[in-house]
Amino acid sequence: MIDVRPFSSLGGANHGWLNAKHHFSFADYYDPSRMSWGRLRVWNDDEIAAKSGFPPHPHADMEIITYVRTGAITHEDSMGNRGRTGAGDVQVMSAGTGVRHAEFNLEDETTTLFQIWIETDKPGATPGWGQREFPKSDRTGRFSVLASGDPSEEALTINADAKVLGATLNAGESLTYSLAEGRRAYLVPAVGAVEINGVALNARDGAAIKDEAEITITAKADAELVMVDSL
Known part of the structure; x- marks a missing residue:
C-alpha cells in the first residue's frame, strides 16, 4: 500500500517568520486520519525567515531529527550544546x-528543513544531542542511513527502532529498498519527482508505505529523498 499525501493537502500555518506545513496532526492542525505512521509522529516542512527562529521551549521523551534542505539552523540547548547545521546535514535530539532548546536561522536567507519526530523506545533516558555532515555525493543512487537506533550503523544515534535515510537520484535512475515485514516507511522528496512502485510523487509530497516487501524508486527529475523506516 502506498498512500500519497500531496503537498497541497497538508495542514499548516503561516506565522510570518515561520511557514509550516504538517504531514501529520500538529499544533492547531488536526486530522484523525493523519495522527501518525507507526512510530513516526511528526513530519513538518518548515520555512524559517532569515534572522528568526524558535525561542527556547521544552521537550521530553521524543526523538527529534532535523534535516536541513537549504540555508542553516543554529541549535542551542539547556545541556550546553550549540551548533550550526547546514544544508544536506542532520541534527538529532533525544529529549529523554x-x-x-532554541533553533534559530541566523543566516541572511530563508532556511528550509524537515523536522521529524519519532516516538522513543527509552522513556526517561538521559537527553542528548548530536549533528553530522552528510555529503550528498555519498548517497548518490543509494540510501545512506542518517540516523538510527541500531548502534552498528554509522549514523547519528536515536533511541528508537527506526532509521532516517537519505538518497539522491539523477533523472532516470532507480534504487530498490527492502522493507521488512511489519515495518512502515514514509518518504518525501525534498526536490524532484519520482515514482514509487509506479505511483507518482512530486516534490514535498509524502508517501505512506506499508505491506510492500520492496520499494523501487525511479526519478522522473533529479531528486533528493528523505525516508523514515520504522515499526
Missing part, C-alpha cells in the same frame, strides 16, 4: 527526561 526533558530538555529546553
Whole structure:
C-alpha cells in the first residue's frame, strides 16, 4: 500500500517568520486520519525567515531529527550544546527526561528543513544531542542511513527502532529498498519527482508505505529523498 499525501493537502500555518506545513496532526492542525505512521509522529516542512527562529521551549521523551534542505539552523540547548547545521546535514535530539532548546536561522536567507519526530523506545533516558555532515555525493543512487537506533550503523544515534535515510537520484535512475515485514516507511522528496512502485510523487509530497516487501524508486527529475523506516 502506498498512500500519497500531496503537498497541497497538508495542514499548516503561516506565522510570518515561520511557514509550516504538517504531514501529520500538529499544533492547531488536526486530522484523525493523519495522527501518525507507526512510530513516526511528526513530519513538518518548515520555512524559517532569515534572522528568526524558535525561542527556547521544552521537550521530553521524543526523538527529534532535523534535516536541513537549504540555508542553516543554529541549535542551542539547556545541556550546553550549540551548533550550526547546514544544508544536506542532520541534527538529532533525544529529549529523554526533558530538555529546553532554541533553533534559530541566523543566516541572511530563508532556511528550509524537515523536522521529524519519532516516538522513543527509552522513556526517561538521559537527553542528548548530536549533528553530522552528510555529503550528498555519498548517497548518490543509494540510501545512506542518517540516523538510527541500531548502534552498528554509522549514523547519528536515536533511541528508537527506526532509521532516517537519505538518497539522491539523477533523472532516470532507480534504487530498490527492502522493507521488512511489519515495518512502515514514509518518504518525501525534498526536490524532484519520482515514482514509487509506479505511483507518482512530486516534490514535498509524502508517501505512506506499508505491506510492500520492496520499494523501487525511479526519478522522473533529479531528486533528493528523505525516508523514515520504522515499526
